Amino acid sequence: MSTHSFTEENYLKLIYALANRGTNEVSTNALAEVTATRAASVTDMLKRLADKELIHYRKYQGVRLTDEGERLALKIIRRHRLWEVFLVDKLGFGWDQVHEMAEELEHIRSDELVERLDTFLDNPQFDPHGDPIPTPAGHMPDAPSQKLADLLPSETACLLGVLDHSAAFLQHLDRSGLTLGCTVNVSEISAFDRSMRVTIPPGQTLFVSYDVARNLLVGPPKP
Amino acid sequence: MSTHSFTEENYLKLIYALANRGTNEVSTNALAEVTATRAASVTDMLKRLADKELIHYRKYQGVRLTDEGERLALKIIRRHRLWEVFLVDKLGFGWDQVHEMAEELEHIRSDELVERLDTFLDNPQFDPHGDPIPTPAGHMPDAPSQKLADLLPSETACLLGVLDHSAAFLQHLDRSGLTLGCTVNVSEISAFDRSMRVTIPPGQTLFVSYDVARNLLVGPPKP
DNA sequence: TCTTTTTTTTAGGCTAATCTAAAAATTTAT
DNA sequence: ATAAATTTTTAGATTAGCCTAAAAAAAAGA
Ligand SMILES: [Mn+2]
Ligand SMILES: [Mn+2]
Ligand SMILES: [Mn+2]
Ligand SMILES: [Mn+2]
Numbered sequence: 001m002s003t004h005s006f007t008e009e010n011y012l013k014l015i016y017a018l019a020n021r022g023t024n025e026v027s028t029n030a031l032a033e034v035t036a037t038r039a040a041s042v043t044d045m046l047k048r049l050a051d052k053e054l055i056h057y058r059k060y061q062g063v064r065l066t067d068e069g070e071r072l073a074l075k076i077i078r079r080h081r082l083w084e085v086f087l088v089d090k091l092g093f094g095w096d097q098v099h100e101m102a103e104e105l106e107h108i109r110s111d112e113l114v115e116r117l118d119t120f121l122d123n124p125q126f127d128p129h130g131d132p133i134p135t136p137a138g139h140m141p142d143a144p145s146q147k148l149a150d151l152l153p154s155e156t157a158c159l160l161g162v163l164d165h166s167a168a169f170l171q172h173l174d175r176s177g178l179t180l181g182c183t184v185n186v187s188e189i190s191a192f193d194r195s196m197r198v199t200i201p202p203g204q205t206l207f208v209s210y211d212v213a214r215n216l217l218v219g220p221p222k223p
Numbered sequence: 224m225s226t227h228s229f230t231e232e233n234y235l236k237l238i239y240a241l242a243n244r245g246t247n248e249v250s251t252n253a254l255a256e257v258t259a260t261r262a263a264s265v266t267d268m269l270k271r272l273a274d275k276e277l278i279h280y281r282k283y284q285g286v287r288l289t290d291e292g293e294r295l296a297l298k299i300i301r302r303h304r305l306w307e308v309f310l311v312d313k314l315g316f317g318w319d320q321v322h323e324m325a326e327e328l329e330h331i332r333s334d335e336l337v338e339r340l341d342t343f344l345d346n347p348q349f350d351p352h353g354d355p356i357p358t359p360a361g362h363m364p365d366a367p368s369q370k371l372a373d374l375l376p377s378e379t380a381c382l383l384g385v386l387d388h389s390a391a392f393l394q395h396l397d398r399s400g401l402t403l404g405c406t407v408n409v410s411e412i413s414a415f416d417r418s419m420r421v422t423i424p425p426g427q428t429l430f431v432s433y434d435v436a437r438n439l440l441v442g443p444p445k446p
Numbered sequence: 447t448c449t450t451t452t453t454t455t456t457a458g459g460c461t462a463a464t465c466t467a468a469a470a471a472t473t474t475a476t
Numbered sequence: 477a478t479a480a481a482t483t484t485t486t487a488g489a490t491t492a493g494c495c496t497a498a499a500a501a502a503a504a505g506a
Contacts, residue, residue: 060501250484262484263487282484
């Protein structure tokens, strides 16, 4: 029965993520960067993943997931995001604290565990950071793509997710009073530094820097 | 920061278990048996654990946990048993299904996770098999030691735990209608094969073989 | 085009955790 | 007490996953 190491599973997840942020072919150096290893180590691993037919690999040409590789990547991502929901909703962790734990929990090998967890959590569609949870069948739902920084003055939207997942950014949002699901109305945008003045319920006014606004994903306002 | 591999943690747990079922010195062969590896591999690992001062090891003389080794073993056992409670009480798994998953979950590295889990589960004192859960401070509570097979006719007791943790045994109990916490009254013991006739509420009569009775732990009946 | 720079791969090594086969120590039996 | 049987350790390999240094290929630039 094909079983995979933590390392292999992490590579697949990272190849998936890199392929969906930029060109579809993922480079050896890009992987060395995100795995915090050397390019030579990545080449080693790519050969092993290619042997297992989890990736398409041609020397010097970068790498692409096979159907089986993508299926596996989405399964790991599903587990990661469901465990994050558990940690935040059930155990009361902050959304800035859960990534490392989920990084380990995602490798627990039991499909039944994941499906029971999903039921226990009431089939959540998004993780605590607003990222969509892949379906058990291996389909990744669409994520919002509009950023707060894209809005014009007087427009209203709902905060749906973050692009920057760093604890520093998440804690900054906590201190600002910005939470996912909250309705924001843009009152003014500075022509100088693109910073925004926004209002959130109940009538509070906040200043949001461009650096923050371009890392916040938004969608249509709640009715 | 001292971190330990899954393998090391499993060895410590197994050394603890073996030391508390028999003589205090654990033999290389006994460990080879329970780890399903060869004696030579065990010797290798014992040297590594001794280097880290987690065990006392003298060639040919067997092995004993150091204070630090025991502290760590109890920490892993605590995690294992708390995760089992989670899987049974919250996710609805059967007590015969959870061991393998807990065997992986016990290695997730986060003290805060375990303590929050403990709180979420309402500080359980026993796991689904009736085994006591070590305290956060690293103390192993006493376990019941009397067996159902030790009782005499007309005696009444409360079922508290199992000695055999195999799925086959646990499923046999499920099919018999015997559950932990249930009150059993011994009505008759066969002089021939030591099998018992017992009654459980609400007035049901069961036949219990000696093989089952000597694997069931009991305590004083509930008032 | 033809260097120069950057990226990627190869070559060779290391460690943890396993193995088999053989040697050494201990225990049991005559 | 000595020989035989058992247990344990040593010796020498293997595999996954990593490393550095050097070679090779591809991309960029003059
Ligand atoms: Mn991971
Ligand atoms: Mn997330
Ligand atoms: Mn384990
Ligand atoms: Mn248990």
